Each structure stands twice: as C-alpha cells, then as structure tokens.
Amino acid sequence: MREKRDLLSIGHTAFDYIIQVNEFPLPNSATTINKMRTFHGGAAANVAVVASSLGLKSSLISAVGGDFLGSTYQDQLKNLKINVDDMILVEEDKTPTAFVLTDENDDQIFYFYWGAATRFKESPVPIEGILDAQAVHLATGDPTFNCKCGKFARENEKLISFDPGQDLHMYSSQDLLDVLQICDILFGNHHEIDRILKSINMGIGELQDYGPSIVVETRGRKGSVIYSTEKIVIDAVERDPTDPTGAGDSYRAGFLKSFLAGESLEYCGKLASSVSSFIVEAEGCQTNVPNLEMAEKRMEGYFK
Amino acid sequence: MREKRDLLSIGHTAFDYIIQVNEFPLPNSATTINKMRTFHGGAAANVAVVASSLGLKSSLISAVGGDFLGSTYQDQLKNLKINVDDMILVEEDKTPTAFVLTDENDDQIFYFYWGAATRFKESPVPIEGILDAQAVHLATGDPTFNCKCGKFARENEKLISFDPGQDLHMYSSQDLLDVLQICDILFGNHHEIDRILKSINMGIGELQDYGPSIVVETRGRKGSVIYSTEKIVIDAVERDPTDPTGAGDSYRAGFLKSFLAGESLEYCGKLASSVSSFIVEAEGCQTNVPNLEMAEKRMEGYFK
Numbered sequence: 253m254r255e256k257r258d259l260l261s262i263g264h265t266a267f268d269y270i271i272q273v274n275e276f277p278l279p280n281s282a283t284t285i286n287k288m289r290t291f292h293g294g295a296a297a298n299v300a301v302v303a304s305s306l307g308l309k310s311s312l313i314s315a316v317g318g319d320f321l322g323s324t325y326q327d328q329l330k331n332l333k334i335n336v337d338d339m340i341l342v343e344e345d346k347t348p349t350a351f352v353l354t355d356e357n358d359d360q361i362f363y364f365y366w367g368a369a370t371r372f373k374e375s376p377v378p379i380e381g382i383l384d385a386q387a388v389h390l391a392t393g394d395p396t397f398n399c400k401c402g403k404f405a406r407e408n409e410k411l412i413s414f415d416p417g418q419d420l421h422m423y424s425s426q427d428l429l430d431v432l433q434i435c436d437i438l439f440g441n442h443h444e445i446d447r448i449l450k451s452i453n454m455g456i457g458e459l460q461d462y463g464p465s466i467v468v469e470t471r472g473r474k475g476s477v478i479y480s481t482e483k484i485v486i487d488a489v490e491r492d493p494t495d496p497t498g499a500g501d502s503y504r505a506g507f508l509k510s511f512l513a514g515e516s517l518e519y520c521g522k523l524a525s526s527v528s529s530f531i532v533e534a535e536g537c538q539t540n541v542p543n544l545e546m547a548e549k550r551m552e553g554y555f556k
Numbered sequence: 557m558r559e560k561r562d563l564l565s566i567g568h569t570a571f572d573y574i575i576q577v578n579e580f581p582l583p584n585s586a587t588t589i590n591k592m593r594t595f596h597g598g599a600a601a602n603v604a605v606v607a608s609s610l611g612l613k614s615s616l617i618s619a620v621g622g623d624f625l626g627s628t629y630q631d632q633l634k635n636l637k638i639n640v641d642d643m644i645l646v647e648e649d650k651t652p653t654a655f656v657l658t659d660e661n662d663d664q665i666f667y668f669y670w671g672a673a674t675r676f677k678e679s680p681v682p683i684e685g686i687l688d689a690q691a692v693h694l695a696t697g698d699p700t701f702n703c704k705c706g707k708f709a710r711e712n713e714k715l716i717s718f719d720p721g722q723d724l725h726m727y728s729s730q731d732l733l734d735v736l737q738i739c740d741i742l743f744g745n746h747h748e749i750d751r752i753l754k755s756i757n758m759g760i761g762e763l764q765d766y767g768p769s770i771v772v773e774t775r776g777r778k779g780s781v782i783y784s785t786e787k788i789v790i791d792a793v794e795r796d797p798t799d800p801t802g803a804g805d806s807y808r809a810g811f812l813k814s815f816l817a818g819e820s821l822e823y824c825g826k827l828a829s830s831v832s833s834f835i836v837e838a839e840g841c842q843t844n845v846p847n848l849e850m851a852e853k854r855m856e857g858y859f860k
Contacts (some may be wrong), residue, residue: 273667279580279659282666288650322626346592351655353667355583362586363577363657 257335258308258512260385262378262401263296263393264369265314265339266348267325268497270535275355291536292325294348295417296391298501298537299508302527304332305541306509311335311385313378313401314393317346317368328538338381342368372397377404387411387512389504390435392419395427406434411512413437414464415504420444425451432463437511439504445469466517468507470500475525478517486521489529489554498537503528506547526551561639562612562816564689566682566705567600567697568673569618569629569643570652572801574839579659595840596629598652599721600695602805602841603812606831608636609845610813615639615689617682617705618697621650621672632842642685646672676701681708691715691816693808694739696723699731710738715816718768719743719808720752729755736767741815743808749773770821772811774804779829782821790825793833793858802841807832810851830855 272287292301300312312334320326320341329336346367353361372394378401382388388405390398390412398414405412414435416423423431428451432438438459440448445467449459456467456479467479473493478484493499506527510520526547534540542550572595581587596605604616616638624630624645633640650671657665676698682705686692692709694702694716702718709716718739720727727735732755736742742763744752749771753763760771760783771783777797782788797803810831814824830851838844846854 271667271669276583277665277667279663279665282668285653285667285669288653288669288671290650346594349589349592357583359583361581361583363575363581363589364586365575365589365592367592 254337254380254384255309255335257311257385259300259303259387259389259508260311260313260381261296261300261303261389261391262313262398263391264294264348265297265312265316265320265325266294266350267291267319268293268537269349269351271351271353273353273355276353276359276361289535292328292538293350293498293536294392295415295501296389296393297329298498299389299391299505300334301328301332301538302502302505302531302541303509304334306505306527306544306547308505308509308512309333309335311338311381313338313340313381315340315342315348315368315371315375317341318343320347338378340368340371340375342371345370369394377401379404382410383408385410387413387508389508390414390431391501392417395419395423395431399427399430402431402434411436413439413504413508415439415500416444416448417500420447423451428452432459435464437466437468438464439468439470439500439507441470441472441500468521470503472496472499476503476521478521480517484518484521486518486525487555489525489550491529491533493532495535496532497535498531499528501537502531502541509544522551522555523547526554558641558684558688559613559639561615561689563604563607563691563693563812564615564617564685565600565604565607565693565695566617566702567695568598568652569601569616569620569624570598570654571595571623571629572597572841573653573655575655575657577657577659580657580663580665593839596632596842597654597802597840598696599719599805600693600697601633602802603693603695603809604638605632605636605842606806606809606835606845607813608638610809610831610848610851612809612813612816613637613639615642615685617642617644617685619644619646619652619672619675619679621645622647624651639685642682644672644675644679646675649674673698681705683708686714687712689714691717691812693812694718694735695805696721699723699727699735703731703734706735706738715740717741717743717808717812719804720748721804724748724751727755729757732756736763739768741770741772742768743772743774743804743811745774745776745804772825774807776800776803780807780825782825784821788822788825790822790829791859793829793854795833795837797836799839800836801839802835803832805841806835806845813848826855826859827851830858
C-alpha cells in the first residue's frame with residue numbers, strides 16, 4: 253500500500269557543475285579551472301526538495317543514471333522522505349549533468365548532458381505515482397513524457413502545474429497546446445510566458461480561457477505577477493543575492509505549498525517570494541532551503 | 557610495520573571527463589553534450605594501476621578530494637592492493653578533474669581543475685612512503701612537491717624516474733635542473749624531451765652526464781627511443797588504436813616493471829610497447845590493462 257502524496261514533481265534531477273575560468277579556451281588549447289563546485293539540481297528535484305522542506309509530502313519522477321546510486325544526492329532525497337519509487341534508473345548511463353562555465357567578464361557557456369533523461373520518451377506513464385498524488389508539477393524534462401503524464405493526471409482530476417523552463421524550445425506549438433489545455437497553473441519567467449503566447453498565438457486572457465486559469469510570471473528581482481480573475485503584483489523579498497540559480501523553482505514550491513493549503517493567490521505569491529529569497533542567499537538550488545516557519549516569518553516581516 | 561613496496565608513484569590521481577559536442581558554444585550560449593563518459597585517470601595513478609596489474613607492489617601518493625571517498629576509483633585501487641596510506645586527503649575540495657571536449661571536427665578543448673592537488677605544495681615529504689619503496693616515479697603533479705620528494709628519495713638511494721608530462725610548463729629551468737640532477741630515468745615524449753633540453757640548454761649527452769643516465773623518449777605510433785650508453789630504437793606494437801590516452805603512462809609502468817626485474821633496456825622497451833598496445837585498444841587510461849603474462853605473450857609474438 254503506497255502512501256498518498258501531496259505533490260508529485262516530474263522532470264529533471266541533475267548534477268550541476270559551476271565552473272570559473274579566466275577565459276574560455278580556443279579550440280586545441282587548454283585552460284585551468286580556478287574554482288569548481290558541484291550542486292544538486294534539476295528543476296523537478298529542486299521543486300520536490302523545497303516543497304518537502306516546506307512540509308509537502310513529495311514524490312519525484314526523474315530519469316537518473318548509475319552515478320545516482322549511492323550518491324549524496326540520493327541520500328538527500330531519502331533524508332527528506334521524498335518518494336522516489338517511480339524514478340527511471342538507467343544504470344549504464346549518467347544522471348543529467350549541467351556544466352555552467354563563467355569567465356572573468358561574467359560571460360557564460362552552458363553544456364547540458366541529457367544522459368539517462370533520453371529514456372523519458374519511451375518510458376510508460378507512472379500510473380501509480382500519479383494516482384497517489386494530489387497535485388502534479390511538470391517541470392523541465394521531455395515534452396512527450398510530460399504531455400502523456402499530464403493527460404493521465406487530468407483524466408484523474410489532479411491539480412496540474414506546468415513549467416517548461418529552459419526546455420521550452422523543445423516544445424512544438426502543438427506540444428504546448430496539448431499541455432496547456434490540461435494544466436491549471438502555468439509558471440514561467442517573463443521571456444518564457446511571452447514566448448509561449450507567441451508560439452500558440454494567444455493573448456494571456458485567451459490562454460486562461462483555453463487552459464491554465466492561473467498564470468504565474470516570475471520576474472527575478474522585479475517580483476512576480478499572478479494572472480487569475482485579477483492581476484496580482486507581488487514584490488520580490490529583497491536579499492543580497494549570492495546566486496539567483498534555483499530561485500524560480502523554489503518560488504514554485506512555495507506557491508504550490510500555499511495553494512494546496514487553500515491560501516489566497518496573494519498569500520501564495522508572498523510566501524513564494526519569501527521562500528525564493530532564502531535560496532538566492534547561497535550558492536546552489538537546494539541550499540539554504542527554509543522550512544515553513546522560517547518562510548512565513550520572513551514573509552510576515554517583509555509584507556507588513 | 558609497513559610492507560615494502562616495489563614502486564611508489566607520486567603525482568596526480570584524477571577524474572577524466574571525455575565529452576563530445578557538435579560544436580563549441582560561443583559565450584552566452586548553450587550546447588548539448590552528445591556523449592559523456594568518465595574515466596579514472598591522472599598520470600601517477602595510471603602508472604600505479606598498470607604497474608600493479610603487471611605484478612609490482614605499488615603505492616600511490618596523490619592529493620584527492622572528498623569525492624574520492626567511497627568512489628569506484630577508491631575501490632579499484634583497493635582491489636589492486638595499491639597502498640594509499642600516504643594519500644593527501646582534502647575533504648572540502650575535489651579530486652583533480654580533467655574535462656576533454658571534442659567537437660565534430662575533432663578539435664579539442666581541455667579544462668583542468670587542480671582542486672585538492674593545490675595542497676601538494678605545502679604537504680610534507682612522505683618519509684615512510686618513500687623509505688618503504690624500492691623505486692619512486694615522479695609523474696605529473698606539483699613541481700615543488702616532486703622536487704622535495706625526489707631529493708629525499710635520492711638521499712635514501714632509491715631508483716628515481718621522472719615524467720613531468722603535461723605539467724612541464726610549470727617547471728622553471730631551475731626546477732628542472734633540480735629534479736633532473738637526482739633522477740635515474742627521464743621519460744618524455746618527443747616534444748617534451750626537446751623542450752626540457754632547450755630549457756636547461758643541454759644536449760642529450762650532457763643531460764645524461766648531469767643526471768638521468770637513461771632517457772626514454774616515447775613517440776606514439778612511431779615507437780620509442782632509449783638513450784643509455786647506446787641508442788636503442790623500439791618499434792611500437794601496432795594495434796588498431798581506439799584511444800591513445802594513457803598509452804605513455806602504461807609504457808612507463810611496463811618499462812619500470814622490467815627494469816626492476818633486472819631485464820635489459822631493450823627488453824624493457826619491448827615489454828613497455830606491448831603493455832601500451834593494450835591500453836590504446838580501449839577508451840580510458842586504466843581500461844584493458846594486461847597482466848604480465850598477457851604483455852609478455854604479445855611482446856614475444858610481435859618482436860619475433
């Protein structure tokens with residue numbers, strides 16, 4: 253008998269390499285890495301980890317490689333009691349890995365390795381995992397897999413949120429129409445929401461009639477805007493940002509935590525802003541994660 | 557009571573990432589990694605692993621990070637009974653890591669992270685590790701640490717071989733003079749030997765009078781040349797090369813195994829060529845490693 257879960261996150265679990273160099277080498281030359289740190293990442297896992305810390309019973313479905321077994325990442329998910337029964341394990345390949353290289357001018361180069369995540373496409377819908385959950389969050393990951401998981405979740409009347417994030421370019425207009433039709437909440441940053449609307453040739457009102465009645469646009473330091481029957485503007489909770497990476501994912505976790513607790517959209521946005529303000533204070537997407545009490549306290553102090 | 561060892565290798569133990577992309581991204585853009593594999597590497601470890609497979613009681617002194625603990629690399633060294641009692645562990649940093657990126661045109665970019673190996677410089681001479689060994693091989697690694705280990709080994713009448721390899725550019729002319737003065741065997745490829753001679757402004761004969769009476773120049777597919785009281789030319793044992801990486805290190809291990817067994821220099825070179833022919837047949841520096849019987853059998857078949 254499987255335990256009921258509040259939130260199932262579907263999409264990437266990844267290893268992030270944050271690398272600093274003086275300059276990017278030309279072909280056929282070498283450079284020394286000045287600093288290199290590895291972090292736990294992947295948008296779906298980021299949401300699951302923060303949601304779990306905020307008190308949601310979370311589960312996570314990602315495709316991971318042999319290097320995940322026995323890793324500190326696996327230990328961390330276990331410690332947070334995140335259900336990983338339906339993880340797709342591809343022992344002969346690697347867990348998705350992101351390399352972010354930054355030079356002295358703060359220019360960046362990104363390398364992404366999909367690895368095990370190439371298996372999403374052919375993987376069956378995780379029926380039990382979806383049935384066990386109250387809500388399903390579709391994060392970065394394979395569009396085909398996200399679409400079919402979303403459809404099954406819709407048929408079973410789950411609350412569905414969708415955040416294509418940096419994988420947005422992988423979605424055709426039809427893919428987007430398919431997923432948007434069955435989701436309740438769409439998350440995206442300013443650029444992503446614009447790009448989605450252009451791709452499906454709709455305005456925000458049309459989109460809300462077509463699919464997600466709630467559209468949440470996150471704007472980094474400029475806060476966020478929640479489109480529902482009204483437009484709600486939420487300030488960012490300003491902190492000295494060390495590393496903005498993961499702020500968006502933690503916002504989503506904070507929002508969903510409050511939403512599932514039946515709070516108002518304004519409250520959801522404010523708590524979400526507070527949660528993400530913790531994440532930007534430290535390097536990595538899953539570091540300095542607050543619990544609910546910490547997030548509420550900071551929210552109450554800030555939005556007085 | 558510590559067990560006597562045949563060969564102590566000093567220098568890098570590293571993780572190697574072999575990465576294939578379509579093209580190298582421009583600053584502020586992203587690219588997908590088509591293929592990524594990780595291998596055990598680092599020149600000192602490569603020599604220790606192959607030497608151990610060939611039957612030498614080996615020990616290894618490298619600076620490794622927290623990621624080394626519990627890794628498959630640690631397991632492998634343990635399985636090969638390589639003594640790692642004197643390893644320098646820097647838990648808060650990473651094991652040295654090399655990223656080798658290759659694009660569709662076979663152009664390459666190299667990134668190196670020294671990580672834990674920055675600690676070599678300030679580490680004390682591993683007195684017991686050196687005293688316990690019959691021979692000491694100084695591989696890629698920190699010049700200062702290599703110099704002081706070499707001097708102590710000389711004072712204690714150890715056989716010393718030296719292979720600065722890709723770290724050659726880190727040695728000043730004085731560093732080179734210091735190490736060359738106390739070593740018995742110098743290993744290098746064609747370019748490295750040329751560069752060393754230029755740096756110290758000597759011819760090969762002068763170098764042999766000054767320090768290493770034996771200079772071994774490896775030339776990839778063109779075989780190797782051993783300079784001693786005579787010049788011995790050894791053919792490469794030709795195999796269809798899958799990956800030349802690690803060939804040089806395995807040659808050194810094969811050479812030292814035979815040398816410590818009292819074989820002639822010609823025999824040492826032939827066995828070394830045979831050993832390296834196994835390594836080039838598979839990807840990685842520590843894969844397809846032969847035992848002594850396999851290496852001898854192939855040598856005997858080839859040099860008939």
